[in-house]
Amino acid sequence: MATAMARPCGEFETNYRGDQRVFPSRGSAFWVVGSIVILALLPLGLPALLGAGNVALGVIASSAVMIAALYVLKIYFGVTMGNVLAIAIPGAALFAMQPDGLTPYWTDQLILIGCYGVAALGLNILVGFTGQISLGHAAFFGFGAFASAYLSNNHGIPVVLSIPLAGAMTTLVGMIVGIPAARIKGLYLAIATLASQFILFDFFNRAEWFTGGSAGSLAESFTLFGWYLGSADRYIYVVLFWVVVMYLLATNLMRSRDGRALVALRDHYLSAEIMGINLTKYRVLSFGISSFYAGIGGALYGHYLGYVSVESFDILLSIQFLGMIIIGGLGSIAGSLMGTGFMLMLPEAMETVVSVAGSMGLADTTALITALAFLKEMAIGLAIVLFLIFEPDGLAHRWQLIKAYWKLYPFSY
Amino acid sequence: MSFTARDIPFTILCVAMLGALVWMFFLNPLLAAQLSINGLVIGALYGVVAMCFVLIYKASQIVNFAQGEFLLVGAWVCWFLLTDLQLPFFWGFLFTLVFMTLFGIALQVIVLRPMIGEPIISVIMVTIGLSIFFQALMKWMFGVFVQPFPPIFETSTVNLFGIMPVQTAYLFSLVLSLVVMLGFAWFFKFSRMGLAMRATAFDQQVAQSLGISIKVVFAISWAIAAVVSALAGVTVGIVNGVSSELSFYGIKVFPAVIVGGLDSIVGSIIGGLIIGLLEGMAQFYDSEILNFGNLITVAPFYVLVIILMIKPYGLFGTRDIERV
Incomplete structure (x- = not known):
């Protein structure tokens, strides 16, 4: 079973507190908070601000700021200096690479990773933790985007509120779609959700009052009490906020009674039912939660682009979502984000490969550029197949292996 | 099997469908007849492709989301042989079938065999990954535009019952579907391999203990599915031209x-x-x-x-x- 990452049901720590922890160790909590600190400092362009012209000076000054912040965290979490250095060194390298704040390209990529990452986490709760299969996640992602745009355009609800409201609306739709899912499972469920993907896609095309039909609809940009946050370098903080909240919620869910019920349902649904878990309730609930995540992700995505069109939410996106969680690791919360990063960077990597191949004269450049769109799609398909054959537990598992290697060095056990 | 309350919704559905079918002939008989015949011809092709899908599912418990790509690859290969290499139809068709046999076996051995024993989501995703890969590969190699087959039949339409024009290629596809279906029936009822496959579908362990090679059965079932799907793909290609639309048949399945x-x-x-x-x-x-x-x-x-x-x-x- 490709779920080695997620703790199977019935496996407990030695004490009750250990079971109730959000993070498995203080070190991992420190890592998460430290990475968020660096991500928050990165777009500000600290080196340029502090160094005022001298890049080297700026990098040193901003690294000092970062290390000071990490040191405060170190005292709070009580971890070793090695942990601080392990985050600070790549952090300093990032500051040195992007001294004027993130370049627009990387800001864009990070925002997209955030939006898709939230939705991918929702799918991972459904597939990785509950063991249901959904081939219609893109439809929910799209529904969230359209719902948020609709609420803010037609009902004058500020975007800050329309994003969670869109999440709630998507939850409702997801639970309606989830009702047949409560009765069927496995392969039949995959086919049913495939059908719902097509039906919802058709609904988007037809419901002009809601989505603007095939023309699409405009989405307002994000403002908070008149404070404009729509530009990419500010919007990244909105996305960062939601990513942190949603990932913490998911981690918290998994240590709760309901989260454990979902995992029990995945591992052995008959036993789970005998233990008193209401299968129908939790299957529908799982669909609801996953749609909520998809809705939030979609709403963030829609307000970032400023324009929502139907074509982007087709079956290929659903498959990409599944690819993200498989590459990241089914049943792993951090893996969802890693997989999203991998999946979104893959087309970019293909572009680099093509341009390098072109500049080295290995291939005809113009032919390759026309082929690029297809090469990207092929890379997605190939990545899914290769990961399933060679690393079915995903990047999260690989990451665990790397960590274990460093921890145990020079021994292998 | 007696009629119970559980059967009521299904009965209502059947009656509604039949009613809609009959009503259609009251509204506009000619159009209705034409659309039903077209529907049945296309439906026979769906049936052939669905049969391949079921064959793979029964034999190896794998849900093949890449069924449509078999049609696509088959049709493009045949098109390539006929237009670029200028082979006559018979030889081009034959080479396509040989190619698809090897293709199906290779796919099963390289990709699907490591997946035996994996959870259902992995198996589904592998075939989906394959489907994306081949769809993009075909677009890359042959372009995104519809390419017509060179004309194969002398007359493009025949008049059925003297009033209804039906494309010759449709008749061809209907005949082909019937032949394939009869072939399947014969294969599973009388041939040694077909019986072995039925035994495997019934119980893999028992079949193995009786000396049936499961590996061969899996490979053969994929080869048959690839070949028969390619037949359907070529037929559709002759009618509508070859394009990536063909892979949609895999979803209609x-x-x-x-x-x-x-x-x-x-x-x-x-x-x-x-x-x-x-x-x-x-x-x-x-x-x-x-x-x-x-x-x-x-x-x-x-x-x-x-x-x-x-x-x-x-x-x-x-x-x-x-x-x-």
Whole structure:
């Protein structure tokens, strides 16, 4: 079973507190908070601000700021200096690479990773933790985007509120779609959700009052009490906020009674039912939660682009979502984000490969550029197949292996 | 098997469908007849493709989401042999079939064999990954535009019963479908390999203990599915031209197999015919009354969801689906 990452049901720590922890160790909590600190400092362009012209000076000054912040965290979490250095060194390298704040390209990529990452986490709760299969996640992602745009355009609800409201609306739709899912499972469920993907896609095309039909609809940009946050370098903080909240919620869910019920349902649904878990309730609930995540992700995505069109939410996106969680690791919360990063960077990597191949004269450049769109799609398909054959537990598992290697060095056990 | 309260929703559905079918002939008999015949011909092709899908599912418990790509690859290879290499139709067709045999076996051995024993999500995703890969590969190699086949039949249409023009290629595809179906029936009833495959589908361990090589059975079932799908692909290509649209047949297979029952070969053929007819009806009501414009593409999926709700094992499937 490709779920080695997620703790199977019935496996407990030695004490009750250990079971109730959000993070498995203080070190991992420190890592998460430290990475968020660096991500928050990165777009500000600290080196340029502090160094005022001298890049080297700026990098040193901003690294000092970062290390000071990490040191405060170190005292709070009580971890070793090695942990601080392990985050600070790549952090300093990032500051040195992007001294004027993130370049627009990387800001864009990070925002997209955030939006898709939230939705991918929702799918991972459904597939990785509950063991249901959904081939219609893109439809929910799209529904969230359209719902948020609709609420803010037609009902004058500020975007800050329309994003969670869109999440709630998507939850409702997801639970309606989830009702047949409560009765069927496995392969039949995959086919049913495939059908719902097509039906919802058709609904988007037809419901002009809601989505603007095939023309699409405009989405307002994000403002908070008149404070404009729509530009990419500010919007990244909105996305960062939601990513942190949603990932913490998911981690918290998994240590709760309901989260454990979902995992029990995945591992052995008959036993789970005998233990008193209401299968129908939790299957529908799982669909609801996953749609909520998809809705939030979609709403963030829609307000970032400023324009929502139907074509982007087709079956290929659903498959990409599944690819993200498989590459990241089914049943792993951090893996969802890693997989999203991998999946979104893959087309970019293909572009680099093509341009390098072109500049080295290995291939005809113009032919390759026309082929690029297809090469990207092929890379997605190939990545899914290769990961399933060679690393079915995903990047999260690989990451665990790397960590274990460093921890145990020079021994292998 | 007596009529119980559980059968009421399904009966209502059947009566409604039949009513819609009859009413269609009252509204506009000629158009209705034409669309039903077209629907049945397309439905026969769906049935053939669905049969391959069921074959793979029964033999190796793998849900093949890349079924449509078999049609696509087969049609493009045949098109390439006929136009670029200027082979006569017979030889081009034959080489296509040989190629597809090897293709199916290679796919099973390289990609699907490591997946034996993996959870269902992995198996589904592998075939989906393959489908994306081949779809993009075909677009890259042959372009995104529809390419017509060189003319193969001397007359493009024949008049059926003196009044109804029907494309020769449609008749060809109908004959081909019938031949394939009869071939399947013979294969599974009388041939040694077919019996071995049925035994494998029934119980893999018992089959293995009786000396049947499961590996060979799996490979052969993929080869047959690839070849027969390619036949369907070439046929559709002759009628509509070859394009990436062909891979959509792989998705249309799902309504057909669910209606017929996932593990029934007869059911898949009947399911295919029903879905084809349903599409004809959807097209009729769409153009005559509703004017939605795309009812034909979504109607099968609505039926699919309804069937899954009220009769998930389909018309002929085994009733072992657990209801929770």
